[in-house]
Amino acid sequence: MESGVATRPIADFAAYREKLTTFVYHSGLLMKPIFAGAKKDPKRIVYAEGEEERVLRAIQVVVDEGLARPILVGRPAVLAKRVERFGLRMVPGKDFEIINPEYDERYRDYWQEYYRLTERKGVSQAYARIEMRRRHTLIGAMMLHQGDADGMLCGTFGTHELHRQYIDQVIGMRKGVRVYAAMNALMMTERTIFIADTYVNPDPTAEQLAEITMLAAEEIRRFGIEPKVAFLSHSSFGSSSHPQAKKMQAAMGLVRLMDPDLECEGEMHGDAALNEAVRMAAFPNSRLKGEANLLIMPTTDAANIAFNLLKVTAGSGVTLGPMLLGVAKPVHILTPSATVRRIVNMTALTVVDCTTQRQPALL
Numbered sequence: 001m002e003s004g005v006a007t008r009p010i011a012d013f014a015a016y017r018e019k020l021t022t023f024v025y026h027s028g029l030l031m032k033p034i035f036a037g038a039k040k041d042p043k044r045i046v047y048a049e050g051e052e053e054r055v056l057r058a059i060q061v062v063v064d065e066g067l068a069r070p071i072l073v074g075r076p077a078v079l080a081k082r083v084e085r086f087g088l089r090m091v092p093g094k095d096f097e098i099i100n101p102e103y104d105e106r107y108r109d110y111w112q113e114y115y116r117l118t119e120r121k122g123v124s125q126a127y128a129r130i131e132m133r134r135r136h137t138l139i140g141a142m143m144l145h146q147g148d149a150d151g152m153l154c155g156t157f158g159t160h161e162l163h164r165q166y167i168d169q170v171i172g173m174r175k176g177v178r179v180y181a182a183m184n185a186l187m188m189t190e191r192t193i194f195i196a197d198t199y200v201n202p203d204p205t206a207e208q209l210a211e212i213t214m215l216a217a218e219e220i221r222r223f224g225i226e227p228k229v230a231f232l233s234h235s236s237f238g239s240s241s242h243p244q245a246k247k248m249q250a251a252m253g254l255v256r257l258m259d260p261d262l263e264c265e266g267e268m269h270g271d272a273a274l275n276e277a278v279r280m281a282a283f284p285n286s287r288l289k290g291e292a293n294l295l296i297m298p299t300t301d302a303a304n305i306a307f308n309l310l311k312v313t314a315g316s317g318v319t320l321g322p323m324l325l326g327v328a329k330p331v332h333i334l335t336p337s338a339t340v341r342r343i344v345n346m347t348a349l350t351v352v353d354c355t356t357q358r359q360p361a362l363l
Helices: 013-040 053-065 076-085 107-121 125-134 136-145 160-170 206-221 243-258 270-274 276-282 300-313 340-355
Strands: 044-047 069-073 097-099 151-154 181-187 192-196 228-232 263-268 294-296 319-325 331-333
Touching: 013 340, 044 053, 044 136, 044 340, 053 069, 053 076, 053 340, 069 136, 107 125, 107 136, 107 160, 125 136, 136 151, 136 160, 151 340, 160 319, 160 331, 181 206, 181 300, 192 206, 192 300, 206 228, 206 243, 206 294, 206 319, 228 243, 228 270, 243 263, 263 270, 263 276, 270 276, 319 331, 319 340, 331 340
Parallel strands: 044 069, 044 151, 069 097, 151 331, 192 294, 228 263, 228 294
Antiparallel strands: 181 192, 181 319
16 A cells, blocks of 8 residues: 555555455355465366456456366457456466367367267267367367366356266266256355255155265365254144155155265254254254255245345355256356356365365265
8 A cells, every 4th residue: 555556555454354254254264274285285277268358357366366277268369368467467478377268179070079978969070170179168068078177167158057968968967866956055144055066956756865965065075164954944844745755755765765864854944943942943853953054945946046045135145056066077157157266266266176086986
């Protein structure tokens, strides 16, 4: 401030410190082991929407913090111009690699391999050539498939389903997994909660919910957190015989068979999941103690609505995800509302995913 370098001088240092403390409390504590793991062993992460402003600003943080070795899908001239326009310090070709969708020496290998993977799924050679030029998520997926990148982030525009289509065609599911799912985290003042499935399965079966729960619990453990699962419903411990309530009961039963040590309970109301007193009043013999931190919803409608309501009313907009569960390699599909902070956080998570051996699912 005294030298004139600071363009936005701080008038109230007490308020500034409080703001920083709030940020650390919201996201720093949850992300601390993830950032530490990423910095320890940075990986090659490809960003499908490399020309997007939020992505570029996030990449500057990634480069400064040494979280990853970024690869941007984008036109070199456009990237150079935007880096300069946004006042960023990173240097194309030095601080990040570029894969040019208009020309790359790997293009022929990529489209031919894509055709080989999809020729029995209605994809012609001509279509494979065209898709490999215009679908940046497909380019990123092929980089992972061919070993030219370790992980990928995409989804800052377009639908989750559109991006997932190319990921499924090229990368596919983990061995032993039969379902994809998406999980989001909300970092609130008093708690952090994870919600699934927020984007993929409109009305999952009990078997799918059980598998989603196992995958979500595995992901939560990456944060050094022991999952505590609540299966949510309009029903409370058998108070309704509706098929959706029965489905949640069945899902919980399957999870207990898959992992008897996983702390879980349900079906129950949302307040019972987060308030032990409410839960014990309704069901004193509950095997879930304390607050749940993983909320399994009966439908995508319920999960997505709950997540977005809480994001605005209780989470101060501090979120993580969506985390794509069940995929064979480290890939996560963001949303058009993703902030720079979320892209940075998801970069670190993707790097850590790269360092974790993806064993066959224990389902």
